[in-house]
Amino acid sequence: xxxxxxxxxxxxxxxxxxxxxxxxxxxxxxxxxxxxxxxxxxxxxxxxxxxxxxxxxxxxxxxxxxxxxxxxxxxxxxxxxxxxxxxxxxxxxxxxxxxxxxxxxxxxxxxxxxxxxxxxxxxxxxxxxxxxxxxxxxxxxxxxxxxxxxxxxxxxxxxxxxxxxxxxxxxxxxxxxxxxxxxxxxxxxxxxxxxxxxxxxxxxxxxxxxxxxxxxxxxxxxx
Numbered sequence: 310x311x312x313x314x315x316x317x318x319x320x321x322x323x324x325x326x327x328x329x330x331x332x333x334x335x336x337x338x339x340x341x342x343x344x345x346x347x348x349x350x351x352x353x354x355x356x357x358x359x360x361x362x363x364x365x366x367x368x369x370x371x372x373x374x375x376x377x378x379x380x381x382x383x384x385x386x387x388x389x390x391x392x393x394x395x396x397x398x399x400x401x402x403x404x405x406x407x408x409x410x411x412x413x414x415x416x417x418x419x420x421x422x423x424x425x426x427x428x429x430x431x432x433x434x435x436x437x438x439x440x441x442x443x444x445x446x447x448x449x450x451x452x453x454x455x456x457x458x459x460x461x462x463x464x465x466x467x468x469x470x471x472x473x474x475x476x477x478x479x480x481x482x483x484x485x486x487x488x489x490x491x492x493x494x495x496x497x498x499x500x501x502x503x504x505x506x507x508x509x510x511x512x513x514x515x516x517x518x519x520x521x522x523x524x525x526x527x528x529x530x531x532x
Contacts, residue, residue, distance in 0.1 A: 315329065315330040316328075316329050316370075317329070317330070319410060321346060321402055321405055322398075324342065324345060324346050325342055326338060326339065326342045326343065326346070327339035327342055327370070327379070327381075328410075328414075329368060329381060330414070334415075335383060335384075336383070336384060336411065336414065337366065337368075337381035337382065337383055338381060338382055338383075338384075338387050339379055339380070339381055340352055340355075340356050340360075340365070340379075340380040340381060340382050341379065341380065343382070343387060343390055344356070344390065346396075346398055346402055347390055347391065347394035347396055347398065347399055347402065348394055348395070348396030348398070348399075349390070349394070352380075353380075355390065355393075356380060356382065356386075356390075359386075359389045359390055359393050360382055360386040360389060360390070361385065361386060361389075361476070364382055364383035364384075364385055364386040365380060365381070365382055365383075365386065366380070366381050366382075367379070367380055367381070368381055384411075384479070384480075384483060385476075385479030385480055385483070386479070387406070388479040388480075388482050388483050389479055391403045391406075392471075392482065403486065407483065407486045407487040408486075408487070408489070408490040411487060412487065412490070412491065441502065443506065446499070446502060446503055446506070447516060449499060450499055450503065450519055450520065450523055451519060453492065453495055453496055453499055453523065454519055454522060454523070454528065456488075456492055456495075457492050457496075457528060458528055460484070460485055460488055460489065460492060461485075461528065463481050463482075463484050463485040464482075464485035464486075466481050467481050467482040467485060493526070496523060496526060499523055500523060500524055503520065503523070506520065508520045508521060
């Protein structure tokens with residue numbers, strides 16, 4: 310890793326999570342912070358037992374008393390620690406990291422709570438008026454279905470890959486988890502935009518079927 314990194318500290322409930330972002334925009338999480346939240350009593354042992362060495366690095370953090378060394382782990386290793394944890398906080402921590410923190414960091418370069426600065430002026434979100442044909446809406450709905458099906462397949466592939474010891478297992482798990490919220494947001498928008506299109510429950514054509522899946526939020530199994 311390069312010495313030129315961006316340092317941030319986030320709060321999950323009452324616990325601090327220190328994160329650094331390297332010049333390649335890869336995010337590294339303080340191992341001790343993550344282990345504390347996930348209930349690992351011996352962070353060094355947990356990192357040795359569950360993390361791949363290639364995704365572990367040491368950095369120095371400045372304190373008033375001087376600089377101290379800390380171990381940081383990459384995203385795949387973060388996934389591994391979450392998966393192996395038996396603490397109840399593992400699930401909400403996973404949702405917080407993959408559905409809130411990482412998507413916002415990738416989008417804006419930083420993460421912040423919506424109400425952490427109440428004195429700032431209210432920012433009015435821009436609104437746009439778009440005109441789409443039914444054919445264009447159909448393409449977008451099929452795009453949603455394709456992406457959601459691929460995400461579901463990734464979710465099914467994680468355990469077999471993990472059992473095989475594949476280096477791709479953590480990345481597959483992360484993709485299946487992180488994009489779930491984004492695709493659900495897209496689905497709700499498409500439901501709103503297609504609400505005037507009528508469907509016939511007796512009609513078995515593909516467009517009719519995919520609209521039913523969109524509005525129900527559940528794909529028909531084809532595996």
